[in-house]
Amino acid sequence: DQQVKQNSPSLSVQEGRISILNCDYTNSMFDYFLWYKKYPAEGPTFLISISSIKDKNEDGRFTVFLNKSAKHLSLHIVPSQPGDSAVYFCAASFINFGNEKLTFGTGTRLTIIP
Amino acid sequence: DAGVTQSPTHLIKTRGQHVTLRCSPISGHKSVSWYQQVLGQGPQFIFQYYEKEERGRGNFPDRFSARQFPNYSSELNVNALLLGDSALYLCASTYSPNTEAFFGQGTRLTVV
Numbered sequence: 737d738q739q740v741k742q743n744s745p746s747l748s749v750q751e752g753r754i755s756i757l758n759c760d761y762t763n764s765m766f767d768y769f770l771w772y773k774k775y776p777a778e779g780p781t782f783l784i785s786i787s788s789i790k791d792k793n794e795d796g797r798f799t800v801f802l803n804k805s806a807k808h809l810s811l812h813i814v815p816s817q818p819g820d821s822a823v824y825f826c827a828a829s830f831i832n833f834g835n836e837k838l839t840f841g842t843g844t845r846l847t848i849i850p
Numbered sequence: 851d852a853g854v855t856q857s858p859t860h861l862i863k864t865r866g867q868h869v870t871l872r873c874s875p876i877s878g879h880k881s882v883s884w885y886q887q888v889l890g891q892g893p894q895f896i897f898q899y900y901e902k903e904e905r906g907r908g909n910f911p912d913r914f915s916a917r918q919f920p921n922y923s924s925e926l927n928v929n930a931l932l933l934g935d936s937a938l939y940l941c942a943s944t945y946s947p948n949t950e951a952f953f954g955q956g957t958r959l960t961v962v
Contacts, residue, residue: 779953
């Protein structure tokens with residue numbers, strides 16, 4: 737039972753353009769969402785999070801949008817840079833558990849083309 | 851400052867054997883969580899420990915067990931290894947539930 741889904745296993749984007757990564761979830765009780773980035777041979781690194789009381793959160797080049805009615809969130813990276821090439825995981829949790837019990841999606845491999 | 855450290859980085863075991871994986875959290879972090887990442891999938895939650903007590907358990911069989919020591923380091927034990935246990939095992943530590951979870955580089959377990 738995949739409660740968090742990332743339907744695009746891979747995405748290629750030209751350097752300088754916008755990268756949009758998508759994530760859907762099925763459990764309406766989730767109220768805290770995160771994006772992680774993973775390079776080969778390294779553990780996942782936290783990027784940005786959003787709680788269900790918001791519909792948008794920005795941090796520099798990264799913006800996460802949450803559509804609760806559609807159970808959908810997306811990560812926008814603008815402008816995309818070569819160092820952004822990595823696997824991106826969407827994760828969901830409950831606000832009381834915070835960052836300690838995360839349900840991850842299957843990941844999207846982002847490749848930035850110079 | 852040292853990040854989350856896991857040992858060993860790689861190991862190969864035979865079906866039916868037992869394995870112990872180790873994790874040292876960031877200094878000051880009292881919570882440790884374990885995840886299993888099978889190839890092509892996202893990490894899947896196994897256990898969470900806080901102050902030496904189990905606070906959460908994912909959907910894993912009883913062959914999987916863990917513990918946390920007084921210095922907050924943790925061990926993940928897997929008995930009667932199966933081929934399907936081959937995966938990257940990740941450890942994450944947090945200072946508190948609402949602060950960032952920092953992951954180690956993982957232990958790559960191969961069961962043959």
